[in-house]
Amino acid sequence: MRWRDPVFVCLISALSVVPAASEEAGVSVRDAWIREAPPGMTMMAGYMKMRNNTSRPQFLVAASSSGFESVMMHRTVVRGGMAGMAHLSQIELAPNGSLIFAPGGYHLMLMTPKRTLRAGDPVVINLEFRGGLVLPVTFAVRK
Amino acid sequence: MNTVSLKFSIMVTTVALAAMLAGVWLAEIYRQHDSRAMLLPDRVMTLFPEPKPLTAFALTDDKNRVFDLASLKGKWSFLFFGFTHCPDVCPTTLAVLARARDNIASNKVGAEDIQFVFISVDPNRDSASKLRQYVEYFDKSFVGVTGDNAQIGNLAGQLGATYQVAITPGLENYPVYHTTAVFLVDPRARSHAVFTPPHDAEAISKRFKVVRELEAGNAT
Numbered sequence: 292m293r294w295r296d297p298v299f300v301c302l303i304s305a306l307s308v309v310p311a312a313s314e315e316a317g318v319s320v321r322d323a324w325i326r327e328a329p330p331g332m333t334m335m336a337g338y339m340k341m342r343n344n345t346s347r348p349q350f351l352v353a354a355s356s357s358g359f360e361s362v363m364m365h366r367t368v369v370r371g372g373m374a375g376m377a378h379l380s381q382i383e384l385a386p387n388g389s390l391i392f393a394p395g396g397y398h399l400m401l402m403t404p405k406r407t408l409r410a411g412d413p414v415v416i417n418l419e420f421r422g423g424l425v426l427p428v429t430f431a432v433r434k
Numbered sequence: 435m436n437t438v439s440l441k442f443s444i445m446v447t448t449v450a451l452a453a454m455l456a457g458v459w460l461a462e463i464y465r466q467h468d469s470r471a472m473l474l475p476d477r478v479m480t481l482f483p484e485p486k487p488l489t490a491f492a493l494t495d496d497k498n499r500v501f502d503l504a505s506l507k508g509k510w511s512f513l514f515f516g517f518t519h520c521p522d523v524c525p526t527t528l529a530v531l532a533r534a535r536d537n538i539a540s541n542k543v544g545a546e547d548i549q550f551v552f553i554s555v556d557p558n559r560d561s562a563s564k565l566r567q568y569v570e571y572f573d574k575s576f577v578g579v580t581g582d583n584a585q586i587g588n589l590a591g592q593l594g595a596t597y598q599v600a601i602t603p604g605l606e607n608y609p610v611y612h613t614t615a616v617f618l619v620d621p622r623a624r625s626h627a628v629f630t631p632p633h634d635a636e637a638i639s640k641r642f643k644v645v646r647e648l649e650a651g652n653a654t
Contacts, residue, residue, distance in 0.1 A: 326525055329571030331564065334521040334607075367522050373596050374523045375611035394526040395632060401521070402607070434529075 317345035318384065318420065323430040325401065326394075327410045335359075335408070337399035337416060337430050338392045343384035350421035351382040358414040360403035367395050376400070381421070408432045478629060478637040481645065485624035491589040493553070493581035496566035501551075501579045506623040510548045510646060513617040515595050517556035517610045518568045526633075527614065528552065528572040533635035534642070535573055541643055545575075547621065548642075553589070554580040555597040556610055593617045593625055618642070620649060 323339035343349045354362040364379045374395075382397065384390050392398050399416065408414065412432040417425050488503060495501040512531060516524035531550050539545035552569050554560035557580040560568075565578030580586065583599075590597060597612035616633065620626040627645060629638055 326521075328521075328525065329518075329568045331567050332518060334519050336521040336525075365522070369614070370611075371596065372613050372615075373598060373611040374614045375609055376522070394522060398522050 318343055318349050320428045323428050325430045325432045327432050327434050333403045335401040337401055340391050341384060342389045343387060346386045348386055349384040351418055352421050353419040354399050354416055356416040358405055359401045363400045365400045366397050410434050479627050479641045481627045485620055485626045487624045488592050492585050493579045496562045496578035498562045503623055506619050508621050510621060511619040512550045513553060515553045515555050515597055515612050517554050518560050518564060523614055530633045530635045532573040534638040537635060537639035550576045552576060552578050555586055555612055556599055
């Protein structure tokens with residue numbers, strides 16, 4: 292699988308700083324990005340593609356970043372024609388499964404950035420999994 | 435011919451006949467109702483068979499000017515209900531609408547006769563200046579509008595837009611639920627069509643150009 296190709300992994304590491312810990316953990320993340328927000332806005336959203344490389348389920352239980360006052364795991368849900376956000380206390384990654392965080396679905400809600408973030412800025416978000424593993428992932432801010 | 439393939443042939447024939455009949459029926463509708471029927475029904479846009487005239491409402495724009503029924507006249511308006519503390523759906527939709535506007539502006543008819551209005555259902559947190567800062571990030575021409583709850587409800591009700599602001603004492607980030615549809619109001623201030631999510635800039639601008647052309651044809 293191309294995903295596990297060492298050259299490709301190195302490339303990802305260079306681009307988005309997925310540390311070696313991610314491979315040990317069996318969870319890999321790519322295409323991690325944050326939508327640039329209009330000036331003065333305190334709410335942002337982070338998106339990514341997660342993959343569980345193990346044959347056991349993995350559980351994302353928290354996320355944190357020194358770049359924001361708080362980070363929460365959310366999913367946009369539509370009920371009765373209205374969209375709202377559901378707060379999630381954990382997100383399950385099925386064995387050998389992938390999960391896409393994308394606009395209109397799963398996202399990391401990033402509250403009150405400590406400094407103004409502009410397209411191109413990198414922000415590290417620590418993804419915490421059940422079992423104590425913490426995976427630092429560099430998200431790129433983009434428009 | 436065995437039973438299975440006979441059944442299959444009957445099924446295929448039935449489907450083909452149904453398709454033909456549907457074609458004849460659509461052609462008839464098309465003849466009767468002008469080319470509006472061409473656009474009905476659609477996953478991107480629902481065009482109302484009879485555009486519904488809106489009645490008086492009173493809101494305020496992001497420069498603290500009155501935004502009322504007269505503000506919708508003489509232009510096509512794309513209306514989207516949301517709030518600035520919305521991290522996912524609102525910025526995503528406004529970015530799509532900004533691209534749709536660019537597409538429409540590149541057409542020879544241009545974008546002089548259209549406006550994009552972001553209506554905040556959260557006046558408690560969204561001041562005029564905050565709305566200005568928010569909408570112009572997506573496109574300089576976008577207009578932010580809000581007002582008192584009764585008047586937001588008035589316009590939303592007329593368009594069939596649903597929302598719910600769950601203000602909770604002591605909770606700064608209270609939840610807001612809102613429709614993700616985009617409403618198209620014609621230059622006669624009539625509710626003309628609604629774009630349904632997931633939104634796509636190309637699909638919206640293409641549909642709009644057809645609707646605008648049809649209306650221009652009807653007016654002359």
